[in-house]
Amino acid sequence: MTVEQIYTGCLAQGAYYITSMGEAAIIDPLREVTPYLDRLKRDGVQLKYIFETHFHADFVSGHIDLSKATGAPIVYGPTAQPGFEAIVAEDNQTFEVGKAKVRVLHTPGHTMESSCFLLIDEDGKETALFSGDTLFLGDVGRPDLAQKAANLTQEELAGLLYESLYNKILPLSDDITVYPAHGAGSACGKNMMKETVDSLGNQKRVNYALNQPSKEAFVAAVTEGLLPPPAYFGGNVAMNKLGYDSIDRVLERGLVPLSPKDFEAVAEASGALVLDARAPGVFAKGFIPRSINIGIDGDFAPWVGTMIVDVKQPLLLVVDAGREEEAITRLSRVGFDHVLGYLSGGFEAWQASGRETDSVERISAAEFAQQFKADETLVIDVRKESEYAAEHIVDAYSRPLAYINDWISDLPRDRHFYLHCAGGYRSMIAASILQARGYRSFTDIEGGFGAIAQTDVPKTDYVCQSRVSKK
Incomplete structure (x- = not known):
């Protein structure tokens, strides 16, 4: 039996490829299926099942195309209602892949159909847990994405997640390997570790969500500090559920x-x-x-x-x-x-061709340091709030890029300001949006805060909450 994690860093997403005795299973495949088909051919194995831990919100899965290409059925956990042919498994139902077995553990909370898949090797030993978005390394799945579909509050979903984790996952053996659907960088959680594989025993020790003294404490902990999910999540859920x-x-x-x-x-x-x-x-x-x-x-x-x-x-x-x-x-x-x-x-x-072009004014951090004047220079920091809180330019305003539509109208059109992120990637996204909407009086700082930190521009971790002045 072999287990391979296929990790896609730009999505912080893990798909899984399992083989045993000439048969294979794939869990949470990405949209493009050619790499999986190539693996199956290379290994001379037949795809028997495509397992989906839930209807994903942050990416479109390749389950439908993969099923059409191979004939392998798609398997969801209990309560799933896909708009295409699939197996909707019962809780604790077992599927054979060669001499290995995959057991479905229904773990609602992140979504109602969310399920983990417990891998049992050829010797009958429970060896791995494919935990989807139910259990991450260092975190658990956010319980606010399925509120509308489930007609439940995020607190009620968090309560279901508590029951799933504490009654079905924590009793499992410490030596089981945890393979989550996402790692650090995904918007499906808030506190994920950079590692992508761990033992369940270590997660029992270090994961804050698995160490709460009560259900009430768990609900409070996992719902605290949740930021609004990206707006495209709903569109991805619909595609994964209905087809594409x-x-x-x-x-x-x-x-x-x-x-x-x-x-x-x-x-x-x-x-x-x-x-x-x-x-x-x-x-x-x-x-x-x-x-x-x-x-x-x-x-x-x-x-x-x-x-x-x-x-x-x-x-x-x-x-x-x-x-x-x-x-x-x-x-x-x-x-x-x-x-x-x-x-x-x-x-x-x-x-x-001679057509019209545009450009963004951009200067180095050293040039910015020369131009910076305390109490006069207006600085817009588009990093995440947590990055800003750790350290930022004195009197800079925290305006996270993800919420630019909420704050763009607060920016002055007739007063010059400087724009930066951590390294220059996000601030240029912001700059392009600003110029597309008619803002011209600003300068982007190349290298972002990483470069600014090497200058003598004053910095602090004091958080300024006031709004940008248009004056």
């Missing part, structure tokens, strides 16, 4: 090279948003007016989902040559299936 276009169709539709003239015409006719996936520093020097920069060499897909929100939004791509398919594939992982084409020849072709 095949990835081949998505690629066929999106891999259309467009000349600058045709690119412009399609943008005007369709209302498509121009998504520029080049590096922030390259984008700053020149781009198509009103395009949005989300660099492909970063948390590309999650930030697209957070910033653009509507998974049905038509998109046109500006991307470095040779990375068009990669960009479309990564967008499809979070449900953005409506890419209408890409700019053939990239931004250089647009520029050569």
Whole structure:
């Protein structure tokens, strides 16, 4: 028996590949299924089951395409109501994969159908727990995503999660290996460890949620500090539950090279948003007016989902040559299936055509330090609140990028301000959105707070809660 974790860092997502005696199972597969099909062929095994821990919100699973390609049935836990043919298992139902077995443990709380899968090896020993979003390393799944569907409050869902964890997971052996669906960086939890595999025994010791003195304390602990989920989550749940276009169709539709003239015409006719996936520093020097920069060499897909929100939004791509398919594939992982084409020849072709271009004013941290004046310089910090609280520029305003639509109207249009994040990736996303909405009087700081910290600009961990003054 073999178990392989297939971890995708940009989504902080773990899929799992299990083989035993010529048969295989895959748990929580990603949207593009070719790598799984290649593995099955390489190993000479037949896919027997596709297990889904729940209807995922943060990515679109490959369960439907994988089932069509292999004939393997899709398995969900109790209460699931998929809009396609699938096995809805009973609690404690066991499925055989070669000489290994997979037992379904219904663990509602994150969602109502959420289930963990307990792997039992050829010798009958319980060896691994594929815990989905029920149990993370250092955390548990957030209990607020399924409130509307379940007609329950987040506190009631947290109570169900407590029962699932304390009655079904904690009694399991300490030496069982925990394989979660996500790691640090995922929006499905708030306190995940950077590791992606651990023993259940260690989690019993270090996971705050598994060490609460009462159900009431657990509910309070896991619901404290929950930030609003990204708006695209609902669209992903619907696709995972009801179905979606095949990835081949998505690629066929999106891999259309467009000349600058045709690119412009399609943008005007369709209302498509121009998504520029080049590096922030390259984008700053020149781009198509009103395009949005989300660099492909970063948390590309999650930030697209957070910033653009509507998974049905038509998109046109500006991307470095040779990375068009990669960009479309990564967008499809979070449900953005409506890419209408890409700019053939990239931004250089647009520029050569004589069409209008724009740029972002960007300076080094050293230049910022020279320009900085205490009590005068207005600084907007778009990092997370936790990053800001750890250390920030004195009197800087905390305005997390994820909530830009909530605070953008507070910014002054007639007063200059400086913009930064941790390293320059997120601040350029913000800069592109600001300029698309008519803000011009600002400067982005290259290298972000990481570079600023090396200068003599005054810093503090005192949190300023006041609003940005428009004066």
